[in-house]
Amino acid sequence: MNQKKSKKPMIISLCLIAAVYIGVFIAEQFIPQQSMLFIVLKKGAVYALVAVSMNLLNGFTGIFSLGQAGFMLVGAYVYGIFTIPVAERMNVYQYFDGGLVQFTVPVIIAMIFSGLAAALFAFLIGLPVLRLKSDYLAIATLGFAEIIRAIFQWNGLGRITNSSNMLNMFPTFNDFNILGPDGKVTVYLSTLIPFIMAGVCILLIVLLINSTYGRALKAIRDDEVAAEAMGINLAHHKRLAFCVSSFFAGVGGAMLAMYQTTVQAKSFTSAMTYEILLIVVIGGIGSVTGSVLSSFLFVACSEWWLRFLDEKQIIGNFEVPLLRIGFRMVVFSVIIMIVVLFFRKGIMGDKELPDLLSRSRKAKGRAGK
Amino acid sequence: MSKVNQDSTQVLKLENITMQFGGVVAINNLSLEVNKGEIVALIGPNGAGKTTAFNCITGVYEPTNGIVYFNGEPIVVNHPQGKMIKQYGGINGDLYKDRKPVVHTPDRITHLGIARTFQNIRLFKSQTAFDNVLIGTHLRRTSNMFTAAFHLNAKEEKANREKTAELLEIVGLADVADELATSLPYGKQRRLEIARALATNPTLLLLDEPAAGMNPQETDELGEFIVDIKNRFNLTVFMIEHHMNLVMEISDRIYVLDFGKQIAEGTPEEIQKNPVVIAAYLGVDEE
Amino acid sequence: MWDTIFPYLLSGISVGGQYALIAIGYTMVYGILRLINFAHGDVFMVSAIIMVYIMASGLPMWICIPLVLLITVAIGFLIERAAYKPLRSAPRMSVMISAIGVSYTLQNLVLYITGGLNKQYPTIPWISDTMQIGAAKTKIVTVVTPFLVILLVVALVLLINRTKIGMAMRAVSKDFETSQLMGIKINNVISATFIIGSFLAGVGSILFFTNYPTVIQTSGAMPGLKAFVAAVFGGIGSIPGAVIGAFIIGIMENIIKGLDVILFKLGVIQAPLGLATFSDAFTFALLIVILVVKPSGLFGEKVTDKV
Numbered sequence: 004m005n006q007k008k009s010k011k012p013m014i015i016s017l018c019l020i021a022a023v024y025i026g027v028f029i030a031e032q033f034i035p036q037q038s039m040l041f042i043v044l045k046k047g048a049v050y051a052l053v054a055v056s057m058n059l060l061n062g063f064t065g066i067f068s069l070g071q072a073g074f075m076l077v078g079a080y081v082y083g084i085f086t087i088p089v090a091e092r093m094n095v096y097q098y099f100d101g102g103l104v105q106f107t108v109p110v111i112i113a114m115i116f117s118g119l120a121a122a123l124f125a126f127l128i129g130l131p132v133l134r135l136k137s138d139y140l141a142i143a144t145l146g147f148a149e150i151i152r153a154i155f156q157w158n159g160l161g162r163i164t165n166s167s168n169m170l171n172m173f174p175t176f177n178d179f180n181i182l183g184p185d186g187k188v189t190v191y192l193s194t195l196i197p198f199i200m201a202g203v204c205i206l207l208i209v210l211l212i213n214s215t216y217g218r219a220l221k222a223i224r225d226d227e228v229a230a231e232a233m234g235i236n237l238a239h240h241k242r243l244a245f246c247v248s249s250f251f252a253g254v255g256g257a258m259l260a261m262y263q264t265t266v267q268a269k270s271f272t273s274a275m276t277y278e279i280l281l282i283v284v285i286g287g288i289g290s291v292t293g294s295v296l297s298s299f300l301f302v303a304c305s306e307w308w309l310r311f312l313d314e315k316q317i318i319g320n321f322e323v324p325l326l327r328i329g330f331r332m333v334v335f336s337v338i339i340m341i342v343v344l345f346f347r348k349g350i351m352g353d354k355e356l357p358d359l360l361s362r363s364r365k366a367k368g369r370a371g372k
Numbered sequence: 373m374s375k376v377n378q379d380s381t382q383v384l385k386l387e388n389i390t391m392q393f394g395g396v397v398a399i400n401n402l403s404l405e406v407n408k409g410e411i412v413a414l415i416g417p418n419g420a421g422k423t424t425a426f427n428c429i430t431g432v433y434e435p436t437n438g439i440v441y442f443n444g445e446p447i448v449v450n451h452p453q454g455k456m457i458k459q460y461g462g463i464n465g466d467l468y469k470d471r472k473p474v475v476h477t478p479d480r481i482t483h484l485g486i487a488r489t490f491q492n493i494r495l496f497k498s499q500t501a502f503d504n505v506l507i508g509t510h511l512r513r514t515s516n517m518f519t520a521a522f523h524l525n526a527k528e529e530k531a532n533r534e535k536t537a538e539l540l541e542i543v544g545l546a547d548v549a550d551e552l553a554t555s556l557p558y559g560k561q562r563r564l565e566i567a568r569a570l571a572t573n574p575t576l577l578l579l580d581e582p583a584a585g586m587n588p589q590e591t592d593e594l595g596e597f598i599v600d601i602k603n604r605f606n607l608t609v610f611m612i613e614h615h616m617n618l619v620m621e622i623s624d625r626i627y628v629l630d631f632g633k634q635i636a637e638g639t640p641e642e643i644q645k646n647p648v649v650i651a652a653y654l655g656v657d658e659e
Numbered sequence: 660m661w662d663t664i665f666p667y668l669l670s671g672i673s674v675g676g677q678y679a680l681i682a683i684g685y686t687m688v689y690g691i692l693r694l695i696n697f698a699h700g701d702v703f704m705v706s707a708i709i710m711v712y713i714m715a716s717g718l719p720m721w722i723c724i725p726l727v728l729l730i731t732v733a734i735g736f737l738i739e740r741a742a743y744k745p746l747r748s749a750p751r752m753s754v755m756i757s758a759i760g761v762s763y764t765l766q767n768l769v770l771y772i773t774g775g776l777n778k779q780y781p782t783i784p785w786i787s788d789t790m791q792i793g794a795a796k797t798k799i800v801t802v803v804t805p806f807l808v809i810l811l812v813v814a815l816v817l818l819i820n821r822t823k824i825g826m827a828m829r830a831v832s833k834d835f836e837t838s839q840l841m842g843i844k845i846n847n848v849i850s851a852t853f854i855i856g857s858f859l860a861g862v863g864s865i866l867f868f869t870n871y872p873t874v875i876q877t878s879g880a881m882p883g884l885k886a887f888v889a890a891v892f893g894g895i896g897s898i899p900g901a902v903i904g905a906f907i908i909g910i911m912e913n914i915i916k917g918l919d920v921i922l923f924k925l926g927v928i929q930a931p932l933g934l935a936t937f938s939d940a941f942t943f944a945l946l947i948v949i950l951v952v953k954p955s956g957l958f959g960e961k962v963t964d965k966v
């Protein structure tokens with residue numbers, strides 16, 4: 004069998020990933036929690052999951068969907084609704100008599116609920132939308148995300164969604180730290196846990212992509228007519244990809260809620276979807292590794308490394324012109340435009356980590372579509 | 373018109389198939405049969421409606437009128453409906469008006485056991501030759517999304533991979549299995565398409581101009597190859613082809629189509645002598 | 660009853676007219692490039708920001724307005740040259756992603772310039788004055804908008820049907836490759852399309868922000884999306900379709916905004932239902948219904964209208 008690739012690159016990749024996890028764990032114990040590093044790592048982990056889930060649709064199945072923010076919103080709300088401690092509900096739902104839901108479920112269960120709820124929405128939305136062609140599908144999914152946003156802000160559902168007020172008080176990443184008897188943190192896990200959550204979800208997506216189903220999805224991306232002639236049921240497989248992608252977007256939404264510590268529908272705008280799409284593009288459409296790397300890069304640049312551009316910088320006696328609030332994002336946008344225009348393959352093209360490590364493997368063709 | 377008792381050796385049967393696009397009648401009242409184990413060719417000048425006929429069989433198009441039987445089962449039934457009743461330009465338009473239309477998507481048709489290749493090669497361009505063929509095994513899977521993702525279908529996966537390797541061996545592409553499909557030379561791409569079609573376990577293989585773009589030597593090899601896979605996999609072959617040498621050599625029977633109408637049917641010898649065909653088609657051939 | 664509905668209807672017509680001016684830009688660009696120009700709504704917003712700054716410089720009104728329109732047009736032209744032209748042979752998705760990138764860039768640029776603060780749109784004399792129509796009190800701009808829109812659309816249709824560049828536009832929208840072979844300078848036609856689209860968005864911006872006089876970097880997103888929906892609703896590529904679609908959406912949206920009040924005054928409901936939340940969502944629901952039921956929109960099939 005000439006298909007059997009060398010196992011070595013795979014093993015090295017796994018070792019690298021394991022090293023990253025160990026590194027994160029160690030860093031967390033010794034570097035002060037206020038460090039920007041942890042903000043980047045936490046938010047990066049959330050975005051990595053969401054970007055990979057979007058890539059599953061846009062990169063691997065060739066369905067250009069812009070509904071990601073909507074599914075994240077569903078996930079974030081479902082998480083919040085099921086995990087706010089009963090004792091806090093009177094405060095959170097102060098205008099709605101403490102809300103309708105008067106019980107909580109464990110975090111993991113709530114996250115699965117988040118995913119399932121998002122997948123359910125996706126299933127319903129997919130019925131009319133997945134028949135549409137490329138850009139019409141994009142605009143329809145964008146529209147659905149806006150509709151979801153409006154529904155969650157509606158007063159009529161206030162007893163569940165708290166209308167346009169925010170949800171808070173639910174368990175966040177910091178609640179994963181292990182406390183000693185004196186109330187002080189003994190083991191920091193607030194960064195490692197989101198890494199593990201995102202890692203498990205991304206692993207599941209990778210497993211799916213590498214299975215016979217993943218091959219079928221790629222076939223649909225490459226040529227719908229030929230895929231159908233090979234007996235691949237287009238409607239079924241597209242719906243499957245749409246629901247799976249949304250499931251993980253929902254879980255990502257739950258994680259975003261934990262990261263932000265509050266949830267409010269008005270923040271899940273189409274701008275959020277665009278941001279994730281740009282992450283996917285920068286990483287390389289059709290590369291999971293690329294999406295993950297570019298999520299961390301994107302968050303690091305926008306939250307940390309380019310921060311200095313927002314503040315006055317004086318070198319010697321010279322005050323660098325232009326630097327003030329917002330300049331960071333301008334520079335950042337320009338970088339993105341350069342990638343979009345001149346480096347359309349993004350960081351990784353459609354290659355993955357093991358591909359980089361194996362020299363024998365022939366360079367694959369163009370990046371995605 | 374239709375035989376009362378279906379012949380059990382009849383694999384494919386088209387009955388009064390008409391395909392009309394707007395005002396254009398691409399195929400007019402085409403009827404033909406393909407029997408088990410035969411190689412049947414569909415020939416005709418460019419634009420005669422040959423590929424359209426294939427598309428009607430495989431569910432890409434929904435014919436305006438007529439029935440397609442596969443192993444005696446009607447897999448496509450239609451009659452003019454809606455505004456097509458007025459527009460209809462074919463004949464026998466009211467023959468099936470009492471029958472319930474039957475429509476299948478192309479993937480269903482492939483499930484039933486009809487596989488095809490394309491005139492303008494349609495390989496999965498970002499995938500290797502191996503993966504292209506492997507995708508063809510997807511439809512016979514017994515796994516679901518979860519068992520597949522968690523590798524609980526390892527046995528099936530292994531069998532599929534072995535089958536893929538074997539198919540590539542048979543079509544002579546084992547050495548290029550890991551190449552990108554679109555980087556292969558033209559002739560090999562055509563063979564790869566056939567291998568991919570075979571991976572779906574068909575009983576009827578539709579080949580749309582398998583020799584297009586091949587030189588005479590490659591064409592000769594292709595002829596032997598088609599006969600070989602037909603015998604090896606117990607297939608019935610229905611093909612569209614322009615290379616007359618190939619058609620005359622391997623076909624058991626030939627149908628000739630011109631301007632959407634069938635103008636002749638018979639063995640290669642009969643077709644070669646048929647004056648109507650010569651006038652319409654062979655008369656302009658170099659031979 | 661009429662007195663209750665009339666003010667909403669009036670502002671609906673007005674907003675509809677403003678959407679129409681944006682929608683034309685979407686529909687023309689889509690007709691020619693098959694591109695959803697996601698940045699178009701942001702051009703509309705940028706035009707308003709430019710107005711804020713130019714008016715602040717103290718130049719007289721009769722210089723300001725043409726100057727703003729000129730700069731808006733220049734921006735539209737430059738966006739096309741910088742972000743879309745290099746991707747002419749790339750897949751459609753790449754161009755769409757580029758459009759999203761431009762939208763992102765424009766918003767961030769405005770964020771930088773304004774510091775993320777709401778800017779007060781300058782008062783433009785005469786059209787900002789209030790007037791009384793029946794029971795409703797409104798700004799003159801509300802009444803002027805529909806007439807101005809009709810005037811501009813007539814001019815545009817004449818341009819497309821009677822001039823050489825218009826003929827070229829029609830040809831390009833019919834068949835991109837062939838018209839190139841026929842010697843049409845495709846880049847000029849595309850530039851002209853963006854210039855016209857941006858000009859109309861600039862005019863729309865003046866009218867819109869006279870009514871809703873605060874501008875922030877995200878101000879263009881919603882009107883932009885709605886105008887796009889209007890273009891799809893009317894049948895993308897069709898100018899009359901976009902205009903009619905925009906008026907319908909503008910009116911429906913404003914009626915829904917006031918639905919609680921209307922129903923309450925009619926005695927249908929006893930307490931407000933908060934239906935105003937759905938004024939935006941309604942537009943998208945309409946979009947999806949249209950896409951599913953009749954993807955070609957109201958006037959989509961009449962190819963002669965295509966630009």
